[in-house]
Amino acid sequence: MPASTFTGKLDIHKGVTVSSAEEPCPDVKEFTARLEASLRKWQDAKLRGVWFRVTVNHVQWIPILAQNGFIIHNAYGDTITMCRWIQRDEANRIPNYAHNMVGAGAVVINEKNQVLVVQERYRDRPYWKLPGGYVDPGEDIVYAAQREVLEETNVRTEFESLVTVRHSLEAVFGCSDLYFVVRLRPLTSEITKQDVEIDNAKWMDVDEFLNHPEVHDNNRLFVRKCIENKSNGIMMGRDTTFHPITQKPQALYYITKVSS
Amino acid sequence: MPASTFTGKLDIHKGVTVSSAEEPCPDVKEFTARLEASLRKWQDAKLRGVWFRVTVNHVQWIPILAQNGFIIHNAYGDTITMCRWIQRDEANRIPNYAHNMVGAGAVVINEKNQVLVVQERYRDRPYWKLPGGYVDPGEDIVYAAQREVLEETNVRTEFESLVTVRHSLEAVFGCSDLYFVVRLRPLTSEITKQDVEIDNAKWMDVDEFLNHPEVHDNNRLFVRKCIENKSNGIMMGRDTTFHPITQKPQALYYITKVSS
Missing domain, CATH: 3.90.79.10 (Nucleoside Triphosphate Pyrophosphohydrolase)
Incomplete structure (x- = not known):
């Protein structure tokens, strides 16, 4: 059976955002499989920026996201946001967060x-x-x-x-x-x-x-x-x-x- | 035996910063004990802002810090920074991160x-x-x-x-x-x-x-x-x-x- 995938929310820039609060997945092994299947799905769909919003109670996602090429974009309050540009033949066009x-x-x-x-x-x-x-x-x-x-x-x-x-x-x-x-x-x-x-x-x-x-x-x-x-x-x-x-x-x- | 404490780095604002990369503590139970002992030490020393810089490989610290009153201040690259104002009789004077x-x-x-x-x-x-x-x-x-x-x-x-x-x-x-x-x-x-x-x-x-x-x-x-x-x-x-x-x-x- 193929691993299930995240749904996320599409945006007008051909990006998708997954929130740990809305699609929780506490098991690290299951998260890894679901992430990999999702990335394949989004690459096939020609999406560009992929965003994960992770709350402090789901931080076990963070090292796995980092291993899959995500970097921290910004964080405040109780949420850490990581992102990755998934089209390999295009330069990353995600602007830095405020500095x-x-x-x-x-x-x-x-x-x-x-x-x-x-x-x-x-x-x-x-x-x-x-x-x-x-x-x-x-x-x-x-x-x-x-x-x-x-x-x-x-x-x-x-x-x-x-x-x-x-x-x-x-x-x-x-x-x-x-x-x-x-x-x-x-x-x-x-x-x-x-x-x-x-x-x-x-x-x-x-x-x-x-x-x-x-x-x-x-x-x-x-x-x-x-x-x-x-x-x-x-x-x-x-x-x-x-x-x-x-x-x-x-x-x-x-x-x-x-x-x- | 009393729990050991974090050393951190003092700053000119009577604040202290602990980096997970410099003082690693992978065990969650040990981290909790060391954090609580450190907070008592810093409160007694009349410190004000306490900062934890946590890299993606030490994210297990984050929910424990949140339970101890820390909030996420900022994050980019591979580091998440949380902070707390520890003098209870003073208002928090830590400025928001860039927005x-x-x-x-x-x-x-x-x-x-x-x-x-x-x-x-x-x-x-x-x-x-x-x-x-x-x-x-x-x-x-x-x-x-x-x-x-x-x-x-x-x-x-x-x-x-x-x-x-x-x-x-x-x-x-x-x-x-x-x-x-x-x-x-x-x-x-x-x-x-x-x-x-x-x-x-x-x-x-x-x-x-x-x-x-x-x-x-x-x-x-x-x-x-x-x-x-x-x-x-x-x-x-x-x-x-x-x-x-x-x-x-x-x-x-x-x-x-x-x-x-």
Whole structure:
């Protein structure tokens, strides 16, 4: 009797995905036979990418998948995803999983020409820095900057412009690191430190910030660029629309305004 | 006799990392005892984040780690990394792993006011699009755009400016998607299609591209913004320096030039 095969779910890229939660097969010997029969079936059907989503309770699949040419593509929560390109006469066209951390920071300047700054709790020296942090999964970048300002200082803000993008290589977790600095207009002024990670928060005169010994060069540059753009009447604006192909929410950032 | 414990490697954040490759422990019962003794030791030592790097040959550790409060943080190649914040009176401050795909595309316009465009091989309709693709791990964004142009058309280029950043939510692999469009100046003009994924590549009159029925709205916008910036004498330039804290390579993008 030929071994039974996995059903999986087909996708529009001629790929197939098998989930251990939906097609459990705890016996290692049976799994091996079923995998080999499935690979033959999918090769004959001219499929391309084969994906296995394995939950932590079915990890015995993983070394067998590895022996059959699968590599780990990504994993989070309780699921590990492995993949293999099964057409041997074609190059593997599966993109790498995400490998760039993304953060957002804010330049918030009030009508007294003071910039909103914070001191982090866990640090070697008492640096004053712009509020900011990592963008959450599925979160909009500007929303993330506003959320961080609110969490760290309780100041509510609205978007004015994108000031700078920084891309650093060789950052945390072996990833690269993108940091978006946006200018936000304060809608409230009273500071209430919320976040346990923040020791101190205050409005500091912009001139003091630009000359303060305990301010990092990148932060100084972000504020300087912000002021420069404003005095030149130029900004990087933002359009929120929908992606023309996927119809998912998208934000576009580009130079939008030149007033002279 | 008390169970032996893992040694691991301490980091500057009061965290510790154990690698299954360096401290193997194939026996599940022994692993469980050693893990529990280690967690007590690390809690007493006031450590914070505990990390286990598990290779595909030691996956029997994974369900036991999950039972002990560890979650999968990330995984690629042959290694799965799980983590847990062990101080119960503190909130977990371990950032999520990367969850934004990053791509780069190029607007390459020659002296005849023609834009470099390609047709992809795997597609439903014969769209003409700007060359581009995903940024490789550890790769600079502008370098990625230049590499994609070279791979798809064999045209060599140099950086002129950043035109647009697009951030889309709910994209592939459950990630968000960032796309950086840069303007590149062509250094050569002859097109040789290299990439198997590309069916066709050519120089197309900019006006034709802007009015072509088989061009996506985003692509049209990128080229329009590019031309607008040039005629306004404004651009988003790029500085490559080193991060002031980590001393790793960084690229900064901001409005740099206003000529009138």
